[in-house]
Amino acid sequence: MATGARHTTFSILGSDVVVTGNVAASVDLHVDGKIEGDLKCANLVQGEASEIKGAVTAETAKIAGLLDGSIEAKTLIVHATARITGDVTYETITIENGGKVDGKLSHRRHGAMAAKAPPPLEVVENKAASL
Numbered sequence: 001m002a003t004g005a006r007h008t009t010f011s012i013l014g015s016d017v018v019v020t021g022n023v024a025a026s027v028d029l030h031v032d033g034k035i036e037g038d039l040k041c042a043n044l045v046q047g048e049a050s051e052i053k054g055a056v057t058a059e060t061a062k063i064a065g066l067l068d069g070s071i072e073a074k075t076l077i078v079h080a081t082a083r084i085t086g087d088v089t090y091e092t093i094t095i096e097n098g099g100k101v102d103g104k105l106s107h108r109r110h111g112a113m114a115a116k117a118p119p120p121l122e123v124v125e126n127k128a129a130s131l
Contacts (some may be wrong), residue, residue, distance in 0.1 A: 011104075022054070031065075044073075048081045063099075067131055070103070 010028035012018065017033035026040040028070035029033065031048035037054045044058040050065035057072045064079040072089040087103045091110055 015047070037073075038069075047083075048079075 009068070011025055012030045013035070015032040019035045020037065022037040023029075023035055023039045023041070023115070029039075029041040029042070030089060031039075031044045031050045031052065034051045037053065038056070039052060039054060039095075040057045042058065042059050044061040044062070044063075046052065046063045046065045046067070047065045051068070053068045054067070054090070055070045055072075055113040056067065059073065060075040060077075061071060061078045062079065063071070063082040063084060064124065065082065066079045067082070067084045068086065070086040070088070071084065074091045076088065076090040076093045078084065078095040078099035078101060080096040080121040082096075082099045082101075084101045085103060088101055089106045089108055091108055093105070093107075118127065
């Protein structure tokens with residue numbers, strides 16, 4: 001029985017690969033090259049020499065290279081060699097000693113998506129009626 005690409009559980013973008021445009025993968029992705037565009041995948045592993053310029057969305061992300069853009073991940077690991085410039089949204093985060101994040105860190109509760117709270121109740125007194 002021959003194995004086909006549909007049985008692959010992860011994809012690799014090698015160090016000699018440069019992608020200009022958005023990348024979407026339903027599988028895990030290992031990036032050693034450069035991506036100029038948004039990236040969405042199941043689980044991301046970024047190599048030390050890798051550069052991503054765009055928004056990243058992943059279930060889990062292990063960042064070791066340069067990320068110039070926002071990242072949203074359920075579980076985020078920022079390795080010592082990582083440089084993130086952009087806002088970070090996470091459920092759990094680990095930042096190794098030496099890892100750098102220049103942006104806003106936002107914790108998201110387990111299972112909480114962008115649910116908006118109702119506006120606060122405003123009480124306005126009608127003084128004209130009491131005259």
